[in-house]
Amino acid sequence: SQTIHQWPATLVQPVGSPLSLECTVEGTSNPNLYWYRQAAGRGLQLLFYSVGIGQISSEVPQNLSASRPQDRQFILSSKKLLLSDSGFYLCAWSVFRANYGYTFGSGTRLTVV
Amino acid sequence: SQQGEEDPQALSIQEGENATMNCSYKTSINNLQWYRQNSGRGLVHLILIRSNEREKHSGRLRVTLDTSKKSSSLLITASRAADTASYFCATDDSGYALNFGKGTSLLVTP
Numbered sequence: 001s002q003t004i005h006q007w008p009a010t011l012v013q014p015v016g017s018p019l020s021l022e023c024t025v026e027g028t029s030n031p032n033l034y035w036y037r038q039a040a041g042r043g044l045q046l047l048f049y050s051v052g053i054g055q056i057s058s059e060v061p062q063n064l065s066a067s068r069p070q071d072r073q074f075i076l077s078s079k080k081l082l083l084s085d086s087g088f089y090l091c092a093w094s095v096f097r098a099n100y101g102y103t104f105g106s107g108t109r110l111t112v113v
Numbered sequence: 114s115q116q117g118e119e120d121p122q123a124l125s126i127q128e129g130e131n132a133t134m135n136c137s138y139k140t141s142i143n144n145l146q147w148y149r150q151n152s153g154r155g156l157v158h159l160i161l162i163r164s165n166e167r168e169k170h171s172g173r174l175r176v177t178l179d180t181s182k183k184s185s186s187l188l189i190t191a192s193r194a195a196d197t198a199s200y201f202c203a204t205d206d207s208g209y210a211l212n213f214g215k216g217t218s219l220l221v222t223p
Contacts, residue, residue, distance in 0.1 A: 006155075034210055043201065043215035044156075057209065090155055101146055102203075102211060104155035 002027035006091045006105030013112055019064075019078040021108050023091030026072065031093040033074040034102070035066055038088040050074060086112045117145075117202040117214030125220045132189040134217040136202030137182075143205045145178055147187050150199045150216070159187075159200075192221045 003026045013019060025031050032051050036044040046059045048066035056066050063082060067075045074091060088109055092102040120135045136145070144163045148156040162169045162178045162185065169176045175188040189196055199218050203211040 032209070036213075044213040046210050046212075049210045051209065059210070088153075092156075101158035101161050102148075102156070103158065104148075106155045107153070109153070 002093075002103065004091065004093055004103055004105045006108060008108060009106065010109045011111070013081050013110065015083055015112055016080045019076070019081050019085070019110070021076040021089055021091075021110075023074040023076075023105055024072055025074075025093045028072070028093070028095065030071060031095060033068060034092045034094075035074065035076050036090045036092065038090060038107075040087075044090065048076070081112045083112050086110055117204050117212060119200070119202055119214045119217040121217060122215070123218045123220070125222065126192055128193055128221055128223050130192055130221075132192050132196070132219055132221070134187045134200050134202075134219070136185045136187070136214060138185075138202075138204045138212075139183065140204075140206050142180075143207055145176075145185050146203045146205070146211065147174075147176060147185075148201045148203060148213075150201065152198075156201065189219075192219075194221050194223055197221045 006023045034049045035047040037047055038044050050056050050068045053068055064078050088107050090107045091105040094102045117136045117138045126132050144161050146161045147159045150156045160171045160176050162176050173190045178185045197220050199216040201213050201216045203213045
């Protein structure tokens with residue numbers, strides 16, 4: 001069966017520090033991968049999506065970046081965090097684009113202080 | 114970008130009652146999906162309805178889709194305290210990613 005792992009679950013980082021969030025998928029090949037951010041009490045904002053290794057599309061200009069070094073690994077990074085980067089970060093995967101729904105990871109709660 | 118918009122933003126009902134949430138969207142879609150999010154957790158896919166379908170059932174869930182009005186509704190029958198969560202609609206408009214609404218927060222009290 002397919003599973004998705006996202007870590008860490010919570011993170012408190014000072015302003016200006018780097019960030020690395022990792023997401024891995026098991027049990028499937030060539031998944032579409034997504035990073036979303038959810039601000040408190042709000043909907044999901046798409047940050048990045050990837051349809052293959054090394055293929056990253058950005059939806060929102062910001063100081064975040066994403067990489068896909070392996071087929072089932074998706075990494076969200078920042079060189080210098082801002083206070084506004086605080087939020088709940090969710091990784092998800094799907095096959096055949098969205099025709100069969102997304103499977104989400106458990107999320108990372110990031111607080112920038 | 115967000116396309117779906119859920120209504121109401123918050124809903125409080127008692128166990129055993131039915132809960133109805135609505136979703137409106139703006140552009141043509143391939144399908145519309147509903148997700149549930151328990152507090153502090155990831156989203157869980159509940160049901161997908163394609164643009165050529167009008168109604169779909171899954172257990173206690175009933176989803177309708179009216180493409181002429183660009184709207185959908187999610188009905189949860191005989192609600193339980195465990196149904197307490199936020200519910201999101203998401204639209205697939207032929208882009209590469211789903212567009213999520215802001216969600217409806219459902220509270221089911223014993």
